[in-house]
Amino acid sequence: MFYIPLIVGSTRRDRQSIKVAKFVLARLQQCPGVTxxxxxxxxxxxxxxxxxxxRRxxxxxxxxxxxxxxGRADSFIIVTxxxxxxxxxxxxxxxxxxxPEYERKPVGIVTVSAGGFGGINCLAQLRLVMLGMGAFPIPENLSVSRVHDSFNEDGTPNDPAYEKRAATFLEEVLWFAEAIADRKAKEKSAAG
Ligand SMILES: Cc1cc2nc3c(=O)[nH]c(=O)nc-3n(C[C@H](O)[C@H](O)[C@H](O)COP(=O)(O)O)c2cc1C
Known part of the structure; x- marks a missing residue:
């Protein structure tokens, strides 16, 4: 069983990113073998x-x-x-x-914007930051543009293309989570 929590990085009043977070969370909950x-x-x-x-x-x-x-996550996702x-x-x-909690941990990044560019600058910056922290951002990402119109309050997308894109993104998150978990298990058994 893989544990893959999702951090939502917006605390703004009337935040829109929570709609996207609900969507990704719901799709992740449907993945077998994932909590x-x-x-x-x-x-x-x-x-x-x-x-x-x-240090505290x-x-x-x-x-x-x-x-x-x-720390106990196999991978994690950030929606920002x-x-x-x-x-x-x-x-x-x-x-x-x-x-230390990030060490060799794959991270999937979901970016959100009100305009048409889907938060691409924020994606580049956050990838760099995560590398600095010892985690590794996976190559696949999910970017959401025009968030006010593209998602409903309950986290359902108005554009069906997001279902396919989320499925591809989560497939990659799981691929890396599994690959790293296998490697860590191998190291553990070699160490006896
Ligand atoms: C302080 C602030 C700065 C923003 N800067 C950008 C920006 O650089 N590029 C962009 O595409 N959207 C920008 N936006 C629009 C946000 O992406 C949009 O409001 C989105 O809904 C923010 O997510 P949130 O609702 O969860 O806070 C900005 C919004 C805020 C509040």
């Missing part, structure tokens, strides 16, 4: 990062829980809007709290 859940930064409400989790003995509320979930060609500060703040 998942939404890690919502709005609910975690972490304070400004003063020090990383592994007084972590803010629920940070340990967040770290444990990423594009803000000023980048990703939201609240997402970077949360990601910066962790480090």
């Amino acid at each position: 998942t859940e939404l890690l919502d930064l709005l609910e975690y409400n972490f304070p400004i990062m003063e020090e990383r989790l592994h 003995d007084d972590p803010p509320p629920r940070l340990q829980e967040f770290g444990d979930k990423i 809007p594009e803000y000023n060609n980048g990703y939201p500060g609240v997402l970077k703040n949360a990601l910066d709290y962790l480090l």
